Amino acid sequence: MKKVFLILVLFINCIFGQSKPYVILISIDACRWDYLSRGVSPTITKLKEEGASALTFQPSFPSKTFPNHLTIISGLYPENHGIISNNFIRLTDNKKYSMGDTSSVRDNEWYTGETFWETAHRNGIITASYFWPATEVHIKYKRPDYFYEYNRNTTSKEKIEGVKKWLELPYEKRPHLISLYFDQVDTQGHNYGPDSKEVNQALTEVDTAIFDLEEMIKKTNMADSINFIILSDHGMTSVSKDRVVNIEKILDDIKCSITNTGPVVFIQTEKGKESEIYQKLKSNENHFKVYYKNEVPDYLHYSKNPNIPQIVAIADLGWELSDNRGYAHLTSSTAKLGDHGFDNHSLDMNGIFLTNGPLFKKRFCTGTIWNIDVYPLLCKIFNIQPSSDEDGKLERIGFLLNNY
Numbered sequence: 001m002k003k004v005f006l007i008l009v010l011f012i013n014c015i016f017g018q019s020k021p022y023v024i025l026i027s028i029d030a031c032r033w034d035y036l037s038r039g040v041s042p043t044i045t046k047l048k049e050e051g052a053s054a055l056t057f058q059p060s061f062p063s064k065t066f067p068n069h070l071t072i073i074s075g076l077y078p079e080n081h082g083i084i085s086n087n088f089i090r091l092t093d094n095k096k097y098s099m100g101d102t103s104s105v106r107d108n109e110w111y112t113g114e115t116f117w118e119t120a121h122r123n124g125i126i127t128a129s130y131f132w133p134a135t136e137v138h139i140k141y142k143r144p145d146y147f148y149e150y151n152r153n154t155t156s157k158e159k160i161e162g163v164k165k166w167l168e169l170p171y172e173k174r175p176h177l178i179s180l181y182f183d184q185v186d187t188q189g190h191n192y193g194p195d196s197k198e199v200n201q202a203l204t205e206v207d208t209a210i211f212d213l214e215e216m217i218k219k220t221n222m223a224d225s226i227n228f229i230i231l232s233d234h235g236m237t238s239v240s241k242d243r244v245v246n247i248e249k250i251l252d253d254i255k256c257s258i259t260n261t262g263p264v265v266f267i268q269t270e271k272g273k274e275s276e277i278y279q280k281l282k283s284n285e286n287h288f289k290v291y292y293k294n295e296v297p298d299y300l301h302y303s304k305n306p307n308i309p310q311i312v313a314i315a316d317l318g319w320e321l322s323d324n325r326g327y328a329h330l331t332s333s334t335a336k337l338g339d340h341g342f343d344n345h346s347l348d349m350n351g352i353f354l355t356n357g358p359l360f361k362k363r364f365c366t367g368t369i370w371n372i373d374v375y376p377l378l379c380k381i382f383n384i385q386p387s388s389d390e391d392g393k394l395e396r397i398g399f400l401l402n403n404y
């Protein structure tokens with residue numbers, strides 16, 4: 001009799017698709033790999049210890065927010081998904097992409113890769129997002145089925161309430177992947193530096209939100225079927241007003257345009273002037289490295305995209321690059337104390353990656369996981385065919401799953 005009942009349950013599961021898993025994907029912006037050992041995040045640390053996790057989570061270059069959130073959700077390097085920086089210019093017509101400009105972030109022409117939202121849509125999997133870069137894009141099948149326009153003042157309570165409502169939807173409308181985003185650890189990391197008490201307080205705040213989320217889930221009948229993936233887009237390192245290089249000053253009066261300030265600076269000039277600029281920077285290469293676009297080291301995967309300019313300068317860890325205007329700002333007494341964007345192989349740029357739930361191994365920890373590999377993991381979890389041009393590889397991450 002018991003056997004018949006079990007078969008019946010399995011049959012009903014198959015018919016109604018109940019076996020499709022639920023995943024909550026949480027991004028804690030700029031939560032460096034080692035922050036969880038500070039003793040200020042008991043909920044996240046417990047989830048990490050009891051589930052399957054990585055010691056560090058390597059972002060892609062440049063270790064910035066928009067490029068990496070797009071990489072995580074597409075399995076593509078920034079040079080392939082198109083968002084090569086938080087802010088950049090399309091070199092063919094000088095049109096600007098900026099993460100702070102809603103009209104550009106919603107414009108599909110910038111996004112050249114397939115995201116998991118689109119893959120899921122094609123496979124009939126409902127998704128939802130309480131913030132994630134590029135989820136507001138104007139084309140319906142390219143964004144989550146449910147999403148919110150970004151508002152950094154949204155409270156954790158509102159986000160949890162939003163997740164609750166999604167989980168309470170009738171089965172045929174209920175999302176199976178829900179993403180959540182928290183910015184406060186990044187904000188305080190920039191303002192006060194990675195070793196500040198403010199960063200620890202921000203992490204505790206996010207930890208409390210995740211505790212409340214778990215408590216809310218316990219009150220639903222879904223607690224045993226929900227899987228968590230908690231990660232960060234990159235880490236954070238200390239910077240100082242005493243470690244800033246003024247690129248414009250080095251270039252003196254050579255005609256060029258310098259875009260971006262911080263760990264990576266783009267230099268664009270008229271044809272014929274490139275080598276003069278390159279040589280000048282090369283002979284002053286102190287605390288940074290200069291590259292022609294096609295010379296950027298292969299391991300950074302940062303030369304293919306047409307919007308990467310002719311010359312790229314990359315600061316050493318903990319240094320900042322700027323033009324004249326940026327220099328005044330970065331050397332002022334109110335300059336930021338933390339930053340990211342540097343070489344993604346630097347340990348300080350590494351983030352966190354942990355999973356917890358019925359799909360994942362228990363008490364398992366591996367070394368470094370790469371963020372390009374999350375997309376193939378999501379495809380495996382939902383048993384769907386990944387897009388053909390992904391850079392990620394399932395074999396580098398799939399072993400976190402029980403049934404791999």
Ligand code: AMP
Nearest residue numbers: 064065066099132133134150152183186
């Ligand atoms: P970064 O300059 O790389 O540190 O970017 C972090 C900033 O990105 C945070 O201050 C967030 O407010 C902002 N941000 C994160 N997600 C979004 C989004 N979906 N839309 C607009 N801005 C965002």
Ligand code: ZN
Nearest residue numbers: 029030065233
């Ligand atoms: Zn970030």
Ligand code: ZN
Nearest residue numbers: 030186190340
């Ligand atoms: Zn940041």
